[in-house]
Amino acid sequence: MAETIHKEGLVVRTTGSWYNVLLSDGTVVECRLRGNFRIRGSKQTNPIAVGDRVAFQLLDDGTGMITDIADRRNCIIRRSTNLSKQTHVIAANIDLLCLVATLGFPRTSTGFIDRMLATAEAYHIPAVIIFNKCDLYGAESEESGKRKAESGKRGTESGERKAESEEGGAENELWQIHNEIKAIYEDAGYPVFEASALTGMGIDRIRQLIAGKTCLFTGHSGVGKSALLNAIDPTLHLRTGEVSEWSLKGKHTTTFAEIFPIDLAESGKRKAESGKWKAESGKRKAESGEHCNNSTTQQLNSPTTQQLNNSTTQQSNSSTYLIDTPGIKEFGMVDFQPWELSHFFPEMRSRLQDCRFATCTHRHEPGCAIKQAVENGEISDERYRNYLNILESIESDAPIRR
Ligand SMILES: Nc1nc2c(ncn2[C@@H]2O[C@H](COP(=O)(O)OP(=O)(O)OP(=O)(O)O)[C@@H](O)[C@H]2O)c(=O)[nH]1
Ligand SMILES: [Mg+2]
Ligand SMILES: [Zn+2]
Numbered sequence: 001m002a003e004t005i006h007k008e009g010l011v012v013r014t015t016g017s018w019y020n021v022l023l024s025d026g027t028v029v030e031c032r033l034r035g036n037f038r039i040r041g042s043k044q045t046n047p048i049a050v051g052d053r054v055a056f057q058l059l060d061d062g063t064g065m066i067t068d069i070a071d072r073r074n075c076i077i078r079r080s081t082n083l084s085k086q087t088h089v090i091a092a093n094i095d096l097l098c099l100v101a102t103l104g105f106p107r108t109s110t111g112f113i114d115r116m117l118a119t120a121e122a123y124h125i126p127a128v129i130i131f132n133k134c135d136l137y138g139a140e141s142e143e144s145g146k147r148k149a150e151s152g153k154r155g156t157e158s159g160e161r162k163a164e165s166e167e168g169g170a171e172n173e174l175w176q177i178h179n180e181i182k183a184i185y186e187d188a189g190y191p192v193f194e195a196s197a198l199t200g201m202g203i204d205r206i207r208q209l210i211a212g213k214t215c216l217f218t219g220h221s222g223v224g225k226s227a228l229l230n231a232i233d234p235t236l237h238l239r240t241g242e243v244s245e246w247s248l249k250g251k252h253t254t255t256f257a258e259i260f261p262i263d264l265a266e267s268g269k270r271k272a273e274s275g276k277w278k279a280e281s282g283k284r285k286a287e288s289g290e291h292c293n294n295s296t297t298q299q300l301n302s303p304t305t306q307q308l309n310n311s312t313t314q315q316s317n318s319s320t321y322l323i324d325t326p327g328i329k330e331f332g333m334v335d336f337q338p339w340e341l342s343h344f345f346p347e348m349r350s351r352l353q354d355c356r357f358a359t360c361t362h363r364h365e366p367g368c369a370i371k372q373a374v375e376n377g378e379i380s381d382e383r384y385r386n387y388l389n390i391l392e393s394i395e396s397d398a399p400i401r402r
Pocket of ligand 2: 227253
């Protein structure tokens with residue numbers, strides 16, 4: 001009888017019970033998971049996500065049976081739609097969260113942005129905001145013209161002035177709104193990028209941003225995640241979909257998360273270095289949040305966990321990987337406690353020690369440094385209001401928690 005063949009690789013696509021695993025030689029093997037596989041004590045709908053590194057046994061029919069999963073250095077988890085107790089791992093082992101947002105068509109609220117950013121903070125994942133469809137801010141495009149006409153007079157300036165460039169277009173009303181939002185997030189410590197997948201605006205800057213990293217692109221349906229990936233790497237040919245004219249919402253064109261290795265000109269040099277492993281895995285593991293601890297390996301008997309953990313680091317340091325994901329309607333946060341929420345707002349975190357009470361929720365307590373900073377205009381009203389909203393949703397949920 002033939003010897004059992006064990007292999008390992010990166011989960012690049014998950015579709016229900018099948019996992020596409022990319023091997024180092026570039027081949028992809030469709031793998032399944034043992035039926036009895038469960039993450040202990042977990043309510044997760046998907047035990048394996050894109051970005052996980054796995055070991056598998058190659059079966060006679062050419063498919064694989066996954067036997068082991070490397071510890072995750074991080075992951076992004078959210079509540080599954082309509083199943084408030086169930087959670088879904090969007091992706092694992094991420095270097096950068098690229099939150100794609102649009103001012104309109106569809107509209108991304110700051111409430112959504114703040115939930116996403118707070119979650120990234122909780123999992124120690126650096127995050128940036130990419131405002132896409134900036135071409136619509138100007139007067140040039142059909143859509144923006146149409147909307148301007150519908151909304152009646154919007155002041156004399158907006159119709160006359162054009163958003164000529166990323167730097168020079170602040171005269172336009174939509175650019176003004178954009179710049180106000182941008183200021184809020186830059187003040188809070190988050191880099192903000194302007195982009196247009198349509199015109200190519202900002203794409204070079206984004207290429208520099210993502211080079212050598214595993215980047216998760218997330219956001220509402222229709223904001224142009226897939227279109228941005230196509231603009232970054234035109235060989236991808238990802239399917240993009242319309243945005244509904246009447247609801248101004250996307251139509252959930254991308255249905256499964258998928259990782260794409262990207263061949264950036266900038267990453268050429270890094271590729272040559274891909275044989276060198278950096279010894280950072282220990283540090284990263286120490287930093288990874290408790291939410292992402294992956295206890296699966298304890299239930300599996302393959303001896304390759306250590307190897308897998310090493311290669312996770314190698315993979316993400318040597319190449320550029322972009323993760324396209326299905327649009328999400330709402331971002332339900334998982335396993336947050338009311339007292340820890342302000343730790344995930346960087347501009348609050350730096351002031352917490354000045355609150356009179358260690359258990360301050362920054363809502364009504366006397367001697368609250370956060371409320372004071374909001375009053376002084378040092379913390380944005382909008383971020384603070386969103387903080388209070390999230391706090392309320394966490395508190396109202398608390399009784400049904402473990
Ligand atoms: N005007 C303009 N339209 C864009 C831009 N980027 C994307 N679009 C359009 O917006 C629509 C949605 O784009 P997609 O890339 O499918 O959006 P998505 O975020 O991947 O959506 P889901 O896969 O449903 O989550 C398409 O019709 C795109 O052509 C842009 O920068 N400007
Ligand atoms: Mg898409
Ligand atoms: Zn306080």
